[in-house]
Amino acid sequence: MTGPTLSTWHVSGMTCGHCVASVTEELLDIPEVSAVDVTLESGEVVVTSTAPVEPAAIEAAVTEAGYALAR
């Protein structure tokens, strides 16, 4: 029995709640992703998924929202 997978990412360029909403929406479009928790001030994004998600898929979603993964 496996539980949800959590991964933490850092996204740069978010300045307001609209930015948070955009990133959250794009990440939730990934089928495995069940929850997204963004902290605007730090840019920290915690992604909960039913299975591990490829980093490239996370990056594509963040880019689609108009932001960048911080390295």
Added chain:
Amino acid sequence: MTGPTLSTWHVSGMTCGHCVASVTEELLDIPEVSAVDVTLESGEVVVTSTAPVEPAAIEAAVTEAGYALAR
């Protein structure tokens, strides 16, 4: 024959293009308003309308969008 009425306002708190879009949308909901031009950096908002708009209506729209008129 009268032309369009232009008025200039200053809005505080806008940080990104989403903020600009929110303010623009709310102002365009005012029936007399035909165009809105926002400069994000300065917070300057130029409203074009078919007739003069009450300042209270402008303020209400900006507040509805989640921002404030700067005095």
